[in-house]
Amino acid sequence: MAAEIVPDSEHRGLVARLPGTARGLALLARFDRPIGWWLLFWPGAWAIALAGGAFDRWPLLLWFLAGSIAMRGAGCVYNDIVDRDLDAQVARTRARPIPSGLVSIRLAWIWLIGLCLVGLAVLVQLNLRAAIVALASLAPVAAYPFMKRITWWPQAWLGLVFSWAALVGWTAVADALPMAMWLLYAGCIAWVIGYDTIYALQDREDDALIGVRSSALRMGRHVRGGTAVFYTLALVLWGAAVWEVRPDRLALAALLPVALHLAWQVATLVPDDGGNALARFRSNRFAGMLMFLACVVVGTGAG
Secondary structure, eight states: OGGGSOTTOSOHHHHHTSOHHHHHHHHHTTTTOTHHHHHHHHHHHHHHHHTTOTTTTHHHHHHHHHHHHHHHHHHHHHHHHHTHHHHTTSTTTTTSHHHHTSSOHHHHHHHHHHHHHHHHHHHTTSOHHHHHHHHTTHHHHHHHHHHHHHOSOHHHHHHHHHTHHHHHHHHHHHSSOOHHHHHHHHHHHHHHHHHHHHHHGGGHHHHHHHTOOOHHHHHGGGHHHHHHHHHHHHHHHHHHHHHHHOOOHHHHHTTHHHHHHHHHHHHHOOTTOHHHHHHHHHTHHHHHHHHHHHHHHHHHHOO
């Protein structure tokens, strides 16, 4: 059983108590690793809050959370279907349900459809513009698993995909596409590149052996400096978004806690220590909370 649960699972005991097929489906959708849906949820929550909807449109936050859990799961299922041959060659991923034989390809496709139906239920809660923006994400989402085969920067493509909720969240509240939204989205992309580079440090040796590309490999011994650059870019862009909403220096001060947290990640990162990298990566759920609080303060006070 231990071999069926990947080493970075956060809920080994809970997942281990599930019957075989249910355990495989839970692992396939990464329900044992909630960090993924937190990272997908936060950009949408930030946009809702910065657009002024944190309190007036609070049910949207719950819908976005449900959608993040379902669609992150669907994305992982699709990714594992596409990557099943590569996963079988990497130590950290060969225990995943499909390469280990715990879940068949047919069952994986059925599970993918089921998760997408949950996403559809969330989609119908949105206004027309937001629904169109959400549907526009399907093409880049479908292309993502192939990026690691053709570019050294699949993390940049992941940034486009994992930040998309910022576009949907803002249009769901304001039914518009203002500059502040695009600045927030661009900052989210830089943030994703930073934290996913940290995550990719765990696989550098295996990736190099099988020919998979990543920003962690591309940066080499400059990975800490490179991550710092992307985190700094994220903060600058977020600051610009905040300024668009509320041109006040005190509003910019709301970003100080998340800035300090990202600086701590970089300062304490040990690139050759997989456990250290995983802990820094997971800490971004806390960074997301700090940013959300900043957006609530700025968005609520902007009126």
